[in-house]
Amino acid sequence: MDRKVNKRMVFQIISAIITNSYLKGFLKGNIYRGKLKNICVPGLNCYSCPGAIGSCPIGSLQAVAGTVGYGVSLYTIGFISLIGVLFGRLTCGFVCPFGLFQDIVYKIPIGKITINRKVDRILRSTKYLILAIPVILLPILLVGQLGISIPYFCKYICPAGTLEGGIPLVLLNEPLRQTIGFLFTWKMIILGIVVISSILIYRPFCKYICPLGAFYSFFNKISFYKYEIDKSKCIDCNICSKSCKMHIEPNRNPNHRECIRCGECVKVCSKKAIKKGFIFRIFSMRERKYKI
Amino acid sequence: MNLTQNKLRCGILLLSIVFVVAGVYLGEVHTILNKATNICLECIGIG
Numbered sequence: 001m002d003r004k005v006n007k008r009m010v011f012q013i014i015s016a017i018i019t020n021s022y023l024k025g026f027l028k029g030n031i032y033r034g035k036l037k038n039i040c041v042p043g044l045n046c047y048s049c050p051g052a053i054g055s056c057p058i059g060s061l062q063a064v065a066g067t068v069g070y071g072v073s074l075y076t077i078g079f080i081s082l083i084g085v086l087f088g089r090l091t092c093g094f095v096c097p098f099g100l101f102q103d104i105v106y107k108i109p110i111g112k113i114t115i116n117r118k119v120d121r122i123l124r125s126t127k128y129l130i131l132a133i134p135v136i137l138l139p140i141l142l143v144g145q146l147g148i149s150i151p152y153f154c155k156y157i158c159p160a161g162t163l164e165g166g167i168p169l170v171l172l173n174e175p176l177r178q179t180i181g182f183l184f185t186w187k188m189i190i191l192g193i194v195v196i197s198s199i200l201i202y203r204p205f206c207k208y209i210c211p212l213g214a215f216y217s218f219f220n221k222i223s224f225y226k227y228e229i230d231k232s233k234c235i236d237c238n239i240c241s242k243s244c245k246m247h248i249e250p251n252r253n254p255n256h257r258e259c260i261r262c263g264e265c266v267k268v269c270s271k272k273a274i275k276k277g278f279i280f281r282i283f284s285m286r287e288r289k290y291k292i
Numbered sequence: 293m294n295l296t297q298n299k300l301r302c303g304i305l306l307l308s309i310v311f312v313v314a315g316v317y318l319g320e321v322h323t324i325l326n327k328a329t330n331i332c333l334e335c336i337g338i339g
Binding site for chain 1: 311312318336
């Protein structure tokens with residue numbers, strides 16, 4: 001049987017293991033408390049996951065905004081902008097542990113569904129609203145009497161926190177188990193919906209909900225990591241569009257906001273018309289071609 | 293190479309580094325560390 005190793009998935013798994021390498025946490029039911037948590041990780045990885053060795057950028061944004069004397073976190077915005085301008089949504093495709101989770105779930109061989117284009121377009125804008133309202137605005141505007149606010153996205157929406165932090169910690173801690181209430185049930189329902197829809201639709205959380213993906217998407221057009229179409233080779237066969245699970249048209253817009261850089265289009269293009277890489281590499285390849 | 297786009301990406305790269313440094317200087321990292329080293333009850337669906 002000819003089974004090719006999925007290099008991207010190998011990279012995703014290694015990356016998820018590295019960012020969740022505090023194994024003691026999984027054994028003892030606690031979390032890592034070291035200095036590495038000063039640093040954010042590029043993907044959506046809850047800092048209350050027992051294995052997490054870094055901080056979730058979306059959690060950090062809300063944590064700083066919800067603290068007296070602070071507003072929008074310059075550190076976190078700077079960090080995710082840095083990752084965004086270097087890699088764009090390559091981070092979603094290769095590094096994010098919750099993206100990996102959805103990729104694995106999507107492999108369950110049950111009939112897949114395609115959402116109507118118009119509905120899909122409307123739903124995709126939801127993630128920008130989520131980034132703007134519960135992640136940025138509410139923690140700044142909706143503060144308690146002490147001037148502190150709660151992380152609204154983490155508390156009411158984020159299924160990654162439930163999966164990576166909630167479930168393992170509740171399973172490993174009797175005291176936490178006894179405090180389970182409506183909120184936990186609510187978050188389990190959200191996680192359930194995301195899991196079921198991830199079986200049927202490719203990466204629904206990334207397409208419709210993820211505020212981090214929404215932030216990175218602004219950088220796809222200008223990031224140092226790019227896709228480029230070689231017009232002299234492209235025959236407009238549209239095989240790249242047909243193979244794209246994010247439903248974009250790489251031959252028309254290779255740096256579309258929704259592209260997670262999975263590389264599927266590059267693989268299927270028989271004419272080798274799609275180039276990928278950091279701008280310097282792409283352009284040095286182009287110059288070499290003209291010299292020949 | 294599109295010069296404007298190149299200037300823009302370099303500008304954002306520099307600005308993001310400035311933001312990170314400013315955030316560290318303002319003590320945001322300490323706030324993040326404080327939050328991240330304690331179990332976030334809201335995140336896991338308890339509090």
